Amino acid sequence: MSVTIYEIAERADVSSSTVARVLRGDVKETQVRSATNANKIRKIAREMGYRPNRLARAFSRGKTYGIGLLYTDDAWIFEGVNMTVVNSLVRELQSRGYHLVFVPIDESNAWKDILLGGQIDGGLVFQELPGDVRNALDEKELPLVMLGDNSDPTVSQVVVDDFAGAYAATKHLGGLGHERIMLYVHDSIKPHCSIGERRRGFDKAMEDLGLASKASFLHSTEEDVIHCLQHGNSRPTGVICYSNLEATLLVHAMWQYGVSIPKDLSIIGFNDIFATKYMTPPLTTVGFDAERIGVYGARMVVEEIDGENTGGAPQVEVIKPKLIVRGSTARFR
Amino acid sequence: MSVTIYEIAERADVSSSTVARVLRGDVKETQVRSATNANKIRKIAREMGYRPNRLARAFSRGKTYGIGLLYTDDAWIFEGVNMTVVNSLVRELQSRGYHLVFVPIDESNAWKDILLGGQIDGGLVFQELPGDVRNALDEKELPLVMLGDNSDPTVSQVVVDDFAGAYAATKHLGGLGHERIMLYVHDSIKPHCSIGERRRGFDKAMEDLGLASKASFLHSTEEDVIHCLQHGNSRPTGVICYSNLEATLLVHAMWQYGVSIPKDLSIIGFNDIFATKYMTPPLTTVGFDAERIGVYGARMVVEEIDGENTGGAPQVEVIKPKLIVRGSTARFR
DNA sequence: TTGAAAGCGCTAACAG
DNA sequence: CTGTTAGCGCTTTCAA
Numbered sequence: 001m002s003v004t005i006y007e008i009a010e011r012a013d014v015s016s017s018t019v020a021r022v023l024r025g026d027v028k029e030t031q032v033r034s035a036t037n038a039n040k041i042r043k044i045a046r047e048m049g050y051r052p053n054r055l056a057r058a059f060s061r062g063k064t065y066g067i068g069l070l071y072t073d074d075a076w077i078f079e080g081v082n083m084t085v086v087n088s089l090v091r092e093l094q095s096r097g098y099h100l101v102f103v104p105i106d107e108s109n110a111w112k113d114i115l116l117g118g119q120i121d122g123g124l125v126f127q128e129l130p131g132d133v134r135n136a137l138d139e140k141e142l143p144l145v146m147l148g149d150n151s152d153p154t155v156s157q158v159v160v161d162d163f164a165g166a167y168a169a170t171k172h173l174g175g176l177g178h179e180r181i182m183l184y185v186h187d188s189i190k191p192h193c194s195i196g197e198r199r200r201g202f203d204k205a206m207e208d209l210g211l212a213s214k215a216s217f218l219h220s221t222e223e224d225v226i227h228c229l230q231h232g233n234s235r236p237t238g239v240i241c242y243s244n245l246e247a248t249l250l251v252h253a254m255w256q257y258g259v260s261i262p263k264d265l266s267i268i269g270f271n272d273i274f275a276t277k278y279m280t281p282p283l284t285t286v287g288f289d290a291e292r293i294g295v296y297g298a299r300m301v302v303e304e305i306d307g308e309n310t311g312g313a314p315q316v317e318v319i320k321p322k323l324i325v326r327g328s329t330a331r332f333r
Numbered sequence: 334m335s336v337t338i339y340e341i342a343e344r345a346d347v348s349s350s351t352v353a354r355v356l357r358g359d360v361k362e363t364q365v366r367s368a369t370n371a372n373k374i375r376k377i378a379r380e381m382g383y384r385p386n387r388l389a390r391a392f393s394r395g396k397t398y399g400i401g402l403l404y405t406d407d408a409w410i411f412e413g414v415n416m417t418v419v420n421s422l423v424r425e426l427q428s429r430g431y432h433l434v435f436v437p438i439d440e441s442n443a444w445k446d447i448l449l450g451g452q453i454d455g456g457l458v459f460q461e462l463p464g465d466v467r468n469a470l471d472e473k474e475l476p477l478v479m480l481g482d483n484s485d486p487t488v489s490q491v492v493v494d495d496f497a498g499a500y501a502a503t504k505h506l507g508g509l510g511h512e513r514i515m516l517y518v519h520d521s522i523k524p525h526c527s528i529g530e531r532r533r534g535f536d537k538a539m540e541d542l543g544l545a546s547k548a549s550f551l552h553s554t555e556e557d558v559i560h561c562l563q564h565g566n567s568r569p570t571g572v573i574c575y576s577n578l579e580a581t582l583l584v585h586a587m588w589q590y591g592v593s594i595p596k597d598l599s600i601i602g603f604n605d606i607f608a609t610k611y612m613t614p615p616l617t618t619v620g621f622d623a624e625r626i627g628v629y630g631a632r633m634v635v636e637e638i639d640g641e642n643t644g645g646a647p648q649v650e651v652i653k654p655k656l657i658v659r660g661s662t663a664r665f666r
Numbered sequence: 667t668t669g670a671a672a673g674c675g676c677t678a679a680c681a682g
Numbered sequence: 683c684t685g686t687t688a689g690c691g692c693t694t695t696c697a698a
Binding site: 052 | 690691692693694
């Protein structure tokens with residue numbers, strides 16, 4: 001087995017409490033004796049290769065130091081940008097002594113065992129949670145922080161200003177002379193507040209551009225969009241894609257049909273991942289600093305757990321996106 | 334606080350041990366009394382909303398039920414295929430009562446606290462580990478399973494038959510009439526056994542094709558490869574890319590230079606992720622069932638922890654890749 | 667600042 | 683099958 005505070009206590013000829021306190025840094029060491037003791041204890045601990053048993057500590061403190069990443073849709077969470085978020089989440093949490101626990105919410109009741117069985121101290125989510133999950137969280141009084149979702153004003157959240165992103169994208173296209181612009185949301189996309197936000201940003205920009213009547217909004221299948229883009233003489237000349245999925249699919253489809261981008265059609269995507277830069281053509285996209293979402297998110301849950309967030313009022317951090325102009329957009333005629 | 338076995342014991346008028354045993358299913362219930370008791374206990378537990386405290390259980394059993402995912406290179410682990418692996422790892426582990434703990438290995442000593450502080454029961458790795466990490470693992474006698482890496486024959490592993498993958502890719506190109514074929518490994522790729530494996534598969538195929546003298550192997554920068562591909566009349570007509578990175582970069586570069594794929598140049602990638610199917614043109618690639626890596630990997634660590642792997646001899650599972658022919662390869666002339 | 671003692675919730679012998 | 687009794691390793695009163 002491993003070295004415990006008792007073995008150290010014995011060698012140092014002090015009580016186990018003292019060892020624990022010193023090693024934890026809970027001693028001011030103002031007195032001569034305490035300082036001497038402290039040094040001796042630390043020396044012995046080092047020699048014996050002591051490491052506090054994290055489980056014992058957690059158990060004793062009544063904390064788990066685990067933060068659950070609750071998700072219903074793994075396609076969403078394991079996708080490009082969100083992985084960047086997860087990555088920074090892991091690191092930021094770790095630097096604060098916490099660790100991330102993946103909690104897929106599915107028919108199996110594993111998630112209940114985890115939430116109710118005291119395996120986590122708080123939760124992080126990318127999307128709105130099913131009612132029973134929320135209830136479980138509430139029952140255990142576990143703080144929750146939403147990432148990139150503002151659908152619930154009662155919990156803290158770090159969100160991306162999707163309105164601004166869509167607005168900028170639309171204005172960009174308008175500035176290039178496009179008049180008939182489409183906002184494309186693939187029908188496989190699950191409901192999410194960003195859809196509405198982006199739509200509002202899009203609508204507002206079209207209105208400001210004086211093109212409101214020429215806007216077309218679609219929450220649609222690929223076939224319908226492609227059809228719409230190819231037929232009729234009032235077809236859109238610019239498309240703003242809800243995410244990389246739509247952009248990828250669209251670029252591919254247009255390539256198949258011989259529609260040249262950006263000559264014949266301008267396309268703007270959302271979310272800037274590595275691959276978008278290397279698409280053919282490189283994709284003009286609305287990007288944002290995904291790492292910050294993780295950093296803020298981690299900070300917020302931990303603060304709520306440690307009760308540093310005294311007020312109790314939900315915190316809100318907003319990340320400003322920026323338009324990254326690349327090769328998939330061009331002046332219309 | 335939560336409901337404990339003691340409260341249930343009191344109400345059911347039995348000892349806490351009995352409660353624990355019944356709720357854990359450690360009672361055969363052959364006798365009349367035991368069955369009656371068991372039912373009563375379960376009923377009360379249900380009514381009170383009892384959930385076993387997982388930390389207490391873990392602490393008491395001397396197990397953590399955490400499996401560390403140890404990694405030095407997050408670009409690698411958070412990349413496409415490997416995320417699929419992680420996803421299945423999470424689920425498979427969860428179904429066995431374990432959870433995955435991300436353990437980035439960096440200058441901070443956080444990883445030491447986790448390994449030595451008894452936060453995990455075993456480890457999973459995608460790449461060879463630094464010596465001190467291995468030592469820590471050995472010291473604590475934590476089983477380790479390698480994923481997609483066969484560099485250490487002393488540990489269990491689930492690997493992809495990269496030799497076969499590269500062989501098939503090369504043969505495919507050879508069959509299409511290509512004679513000058515290049516294997517491209519970007520210089521940012523960190524050392525990994527698959528590089529050697531793929532190279533050997535490539536070499537063998539070239540030899541079998543009678544083209545050995547026309548093979549060119551490069552562990553090189555993008556510039557060099559592009560230059561090589563554009564100048565000289567003995568330039569390669571087919572390229573096998575080590576991963577999606579090279580394929581993405583190359584397709585992009587060729588597009589910039591007006592080299593048409595697959596007319597002027599055939600390209601084969603490695604690893605089949607969603608986007609490759611939608612590249613322009615869709616990428617011919619060597620794919621494999623990434624989920625199985627996770628499933629096997631999880632199974633193997635857990636078995637080693639539970640001591641089901643009696644022999645002690647390292648297990649080896651090999652995943653067979655298959656060539657997925659799409660639009661980036663064509664007959665040469 | 668230190669020590670003694672109790673306890674976190676569950677598991678694991680050992681008798682009965 | 684059941685109850686009793688010790689822990690697991692650390693934290694946390696409470697006195698001294």
